Amino acid sequence: MLYREAGQFKTTYEADQAMFPIAQDRIGVLVILAIALVIPLAASDFVIASIMIPFLIFALATIGLNILTGYAGQLSLGTGAFMGVGAYACYKLTTIFPDVNIVILVLISGLFSAGIGIVFGLPSLRIKGLYLAVTTLAAQFFLEWCFIRIPWLYNYNNSGAIEVPERTGFGGFVLAGPASPPITRYYVVLGIVIVMTLLVKNIIRGRIGRTWMMIRDMDIAAELIGVRPLAAKLSAFAVSSYICGVAGAMLVFFWLGAAEPSAFAITLSFQILFMAILGGLGSLIGCFFGAAFIWVLPVLLRTGLPSIGIEIGAETVEHVSRMIVGALIIFFLIVEPHGLARLWQILKEKLRVWPFPYA
Amino acid sequence: MRAPEQEAGAGETLLAVDNITLSFGGVRAIRNVSLDIRKGEIRAIIGPNGAGKTSMLNVINGFYHPQEGLISFRGAERRRMKPYEAASQGIARTFQNVALFRGMTTLDNIMAGRTLKMHRNFFWQLVHWGPAAREEVENRRKVEEIIDFLEIQAIRKTPVGRLPYGLQKRVELARALAMEPDLLLLDEPMAGMNLEEKEDMSRFILDVNQQLGTTIALIEHDISVVMDLSDRVVVLDHGEKIADGLPAEVQANQNVIEAYLGVSH
Amino acid sequence: MEFLYNLLIDPFVQMVELPDFFLQVLWEGFVSGVLYALIALGFVLIFKASGVFNFAQGIMVVFAALSLVGLYALGMPAYIALIATIAIMGILAVAVQKTIFHHLVNQPDIILLMATIGLTYFLIGFGEFVFGGDPKVMITEELGLPTGSTAFDVLGGLVILQHIDIAAAVIAIIMVTALAIFFNKTRIGRALRAVADDHQAALSVGISLDQIWIIVWFAAGIVALATGIMWGARSDVSFALEIIAFKALPVLILGGFTSIPGAIVGGLIIGIGEKIGEIYWGPLVGGGIESWLAYVIALIFLLFRPQGLFGEKIIERV
Numbered sequence: 043m044l045y046r047e048a049g050q051f052k053t054t055y056e057a058d059q060a061m062f063p064i065a066q067d068r069i070g071v072l073v074i075l076a077i078a079l080v081i082p083l084a085a086s087d088f089v090i091a092s093i094m095i096p097f098l099i100f101a102l103a104t105i106g107l108n109i110l111t112g113y114a115g116q117l118s119l120g121t122g123a124f125m126g127v128g129a130y131a132c133y134k135l136t137t138i139f140p141d142v143n144i145v146i147l148v149l150i151s152g153l154f155s156a157g158i159g160i161v162f163g164l165p166s167l168r169i170k171g172l173y174l175a176v177t178t179l180a181a182q183f184f185l186e187w188c189f190i191r192i193p194w195l196y197n198y199n200n201s202g203a204i205e206v207p208e209r210t211g212f213g214g215f216v217l218a219g220p221a222s223p224p225i226t227r228y229y230v231v232l233g234i235v236i237v238m239t240l241l242v243k244n245i246i247r248g249r250i251g252r253t254w255m256m257i258r259d260m261d262i263a264a265e266l267i268g269v270r271p272l273a274a275k276l277s278a279f280a281v282s283s284y285i286c287g288v289a290g291a292m293l294v295f296f297w298l299g300a301a302e303p304s305a306f307a308i309t310l311s312f313q314i315l316f317m318a319i320l321g322g323l324g325s326l327i328g329c330f331f332g333a334a335f336i337w338v339l340p341v342l343l344r345t346g347l348p349s350i351g352i353e354i355g356a357e358t359v360e361h362v363s364r365m366i367v368g369a370l371i372i373f374f375l376i377v378e379p380h381g382l383a384r385l386w387q388i389l390k391e392k393l394r395v396w397p398f399p400y401a
Numbered sequence: 402m403r404a405p406e407q408e409a410g411a412g413e414t415l416l417a418v419d420n421i422t423l424s425f426g427g428v429r430a431i432r433n434v435s436l437d438i439r440k441g442e443i444r445a446i447i448g449p450n451g452a453g454k455t456s457m458l459n460v461i462n463g464f465y466h467p468q469e470g471l472i473s474f475r476g477a478e479r480r481r482m483k484p485y486e487a488a489s490q491g492i493a494r495t496f497q498n499v500a501l502f503r504g505m506t507t508l509d510n511i512m513a514g515r516t517l518k519m520h521r522n523f524f525w526q527l528v529h530w531g532p533a534a535r536e537e538v539e540n541r542r543k544v545e546e547i548i549d550f551l552e553i554q555a556i557r558k559t560p561v562g563r564l565p566y567g568l569q570k571r572v573e574l575a576r577a578l579a580m581e582p583d584l585l586l587l588d589e590p591m592a593g594m595n596l597e598e599k600e601d602m603s604r605f606i607l608d609v610n611q612q613l614g615t616t617i618a619l620i621e622h623d624i625s626v627v628m629d630l631s632d633r634v635v636v637l638d639h640g641e642k643i644a645d646g647l648p649a650e651v652q653a654n655q656n657v658i659e660a661y662l663g664v665s666h
Numbered sequence: 667m668e669f670l671y672n673l674l675i676d677p678f679v680q681m682v683e684l685p686d687f688f689l690q691v692l693w694e695g696f697v698s699g700v701l702y703a704l705i706a707l708g709f710v711l712i713f714k715a716s717g718v719f720n721f722a723q724g725i726m727v728v729f730a731a732l733s734l735v736g737l738y739a740l741g742m743p744a745y746i747a748l749i750a751t752i753a754i755m756g757i758l759a760v761a762v763q764k765t766i767f768h769h770l771v772n773q774p775d776i777i778l779l780m781a782t783i784g785l786t787y788f789l790i791g792f793g794e795f796v797f798g799g800d801p802k803v804m805i806t807e808e809l810g811l812p813t814g815s816t817a818f819d820v821l822g823g824l825v826i827l828q829h830i831d832i833a834a835a836v837i838a839i840i841m842v843t844a845l846a847i848f849f850n851k852t853r854i855g856r857a858l859r860a861v862a863d864d865h866q867a868a869l870s871v872g873i874s875l876d877q878i879w880i881i882v883w884f885a886a887g888i889v890a891l892a893t894g895i896m897w898g899a900r901s902d903v904s905f906a907l908e909i910i911a912f913k914a915l916p917v918l919i920l921g922g923f924t925s926i927p928g929a930i931v932g933g934l935i936i937g938i939g940e941k942i943g944e945i946y947w948g949p950l951v952g953g954g955i956e957s958w959l960a961y962v963i964a965l966i967f968l969l970f971r972p973q974g975l976f977g978e979k980i981i982e983r984v
Binding site: 054055056059241244245247248249250252253255256258259260262263264265266267268269270271277324 | 462464483484485487488489493494496500501502503504505509512513514516517519521523526527528529533534537538541542545576580
């Protein structure tokens with residue numbers, strides 16, 4: 043009843059190709075944006091700092107991976123390292139240019155990540171599928187090694203970690219550093235994530251996004267239609283790594299505040315990969331679903347279980363949530379290999395014909 | 402269906418394949434074959450299974466590179482051309498086993514065929530506004546013309562994976578047409594179709610040839626379809642050319658009859 | 667200039683000047699190569715029969731070793747614990763097949779791979795939940811495996827061989843031979859190869875997919891147990907082993923995903939290559955290059971031979 047597009051006629055191709063062609067979707071998006079904007083007024087600092095900020099950052103990283111794996115079909119196990127490149131680049135940039143607004147530096151640091159991504163993407167021209175996973179593993183372990191062995195990257199700190207200095211901007215707001223209030227960081231992260239998601243959506247629905255999907259679905263046919271595999275694959279690597287790099291820089295500067303090389307270990311790569319799978323490969327909304335699920339579920343278990351009378355240690359929660367995530371991944375692959383995004387789509391299709399079972 | 406005299410004026414050679422030899426390791430898929438395709442004609446390539454027909458198409462659009470021989474397109478000789486270069490020169494094709502982009506809708510598949518017609522760079526694409534959006538709509542208009550032409554309006558927004566086989570073949574033809582090719586290579590466009598679907602597809606092929614003036618090279622097993630549609634026929638067997646000429650001549654050729662029916666030694 | 671000397675000449679000078687040390691390095695590389703090969707063997711078994719790239723092989727190694735140590739700690743005699751662990755791996759094989767892969771027949775490779783990653787996560791969580799996260803000591807002596815070492819007097823120096831390493835090599839050879847005989851000479855082996863070629867065709871001649879896949883998962887489980895014991899005896903049993911399982915990937919790239927001899931040769935190349943690289947070239951860049959050298963070796967190799975060492979040249983068709 044509520045979700046029905048009857049009567050919404052398109053008279054131009056522009057209208058038909060709009061980002062949200064259905065009015066209810068437009069309203070829904072506006073409502074979600076409104077909620078995202080007012081959440082800080084209602085929620086505690088804990089919710090903002092430990093749930094909302096990391097959720098948004100992980101969602102962005104998942105979008106980055108999804109471009110490469112979900113849209114361009116190139117499996118990557120090196121997301122964590124590409125995020126690390128962004129974080130270390132941002133750290134060096136803010137050391138060298140302490141007066142430049144940190145948000146600008148975060149956005150620039152993605153470029154370094156994109157460059158490294160292109161270098162490690164080069165083998166994808168000859169190597170496909172699982173074999174490519176080895177390339178990205180090489181990137182993961184090599185870059186991790188660099189983060190440890192090149193002291194210049196962490197300014198020769200004794201701890202070997204990068205620590206975020208205090209940075210202000212936009213007229214005196216403390217954007218990063220220990221003194222930065224979560225609410226400020228939340229709005230910065232929210233802004234970056236929204237803008238980047240919109241830009242990615244634009245890319246995906248245009249020519250470049252189509253060439254990625256062509257390479258994914260049938261690379262030979264794509265080439266016979268005129269797609270240059272080199273340009274298509276490397277552009278996917280570049281855009282994907284750029285986004286992952288920005289997410290990595292945000293991870294350290296707007297959430298953790300300090301990070302050791304192990305923060306960007308292969309476990310991070312897998313975490314992002316799980317978010318992408320569970321949310322749905324080749325779907326942007328799925329990235330948010332996946333990130334919410336994998337990030338928020340353990341937090342809920344941690345805070346929710348004691349409140350219903352089950353007292354368990356933090357470690358046990360960690361183990362149990364890992365088991366649940368693993369089992370859920372298998373469950374989703376069996377019942378719906380296209381992830382939460384597909385379930386969402388099915389729900390919308392059902393709603394369109396409701397109360398009838400089919401139309 | 403068509404009298405051979407009808408296109409006699411066209412004459413000009415669009416693509417010439419000269420003494421091509423292609424081998425994989427020790428296996429010779431094509432041996433010393435020459436053939437030409439004239440502007441505006443429908444040229445059929447027939448032969449038993451394993452005769453080298455598909456390999457010939459692969460050579461023409463640059464997917465395989467022959468060890469010996471020359472290929473010239475529009476009079477210009479070419480060497481070791483990449484498939485995407487062949488595409489940009491105006492050669493499009495369909496595939497024996499449907500090679501659609503299964504994760505995309507019909508509309509997106511046909512839009513994919515417009516890739517080479519779209520030029521707005523990355524940064525315009527990012528904002529998807531102004532020139533980039535205009536370009537998208539202009540190409541959409543062209544795609545809609547093709548959708549109308551092939552009568553697939555109803556499945557515009559359907560993911561191609563859900564379509565029945567016959568329609569998938571039609572979408573593939575639409576995608577090739579979206580490239581506005583000079584030379585269209587069709588690899589068994591009617592394989593696995595029932596009679597009605599074959600008749601539809603034959604009609605579309607003739608329409609493409611006559612209304613759009615596209616030159617067509619066609620591989621097909623159904624001899625009656627080949628005889629009705631094509632202007633000239635070349636016959637391959639075991640990688641060699643055994644006959645070349647008007648449909649009636651080829652049909653009467655003793656070598657061809659032996660290749661298809663077998664001969665006792 | 668000096669860097670070039672250190673890069674291109676000095677390592678070889680060192681090898682020639684201290685041949686006994688070089689032999690020692692070769693042996694160390696050989697032993698870790700054998701263990702890589704064993705992990706890779708587990709991958710190959712499953713990939714050959716079902717096309718599943720089993721990411722969980724590494725965690726199966728840890729899981730098997732933890733079960734063995736855990737059961738022993740509960741008071742079971744070592745050999746009973748060993749048999750019980752084999753039984754556990756059997757149950758795991760049945761459970762994995764019945765609950766996961768039975769429902770995923772004919773899915774694309776990537777989906778199957780992801781399912782094994784999910785399984786990996788589940789087993790890590792489950793293992794930590796049951797056994798706790800702390801490292802444990804392998805019950806090497808209790809199982810009757812040799813300890814101690816022998817020093818050989820060769821090339822003007824001493825080369826020290828750990829007995830457990832020798833045992834590992836011998837056991838690996840026995841296992842590979844046994845598996846080779848099993849797959850080439852028995853009825854089940856033939857059925858397995860039939861399944862590997864074509865699932866539907868195998869079903870149509872009356873081969874049970876479930877049965878075959880349970881068998882290969884079980885075989886991979888036993889290989890995992892052997893790997894776990896050997897590896898556990900050299901260091902200790904912990905989830906850190908899991909990272910080492912990633913090394914199987916470059917091994918498989920070198921050897922091919924379906925070749926048992928390939929897994930062995932690939933394992934040895936990677937094991938010896940990275941040890942020599944670490945000892946002789948590692949100091950040039952500050953050491954620790956073992957963590958990524960294997961992948962880079964595989965990567966360079968792939969660029970020249972995308973089909974692997976034993977694979978056939980790929981002809982793409984349309």
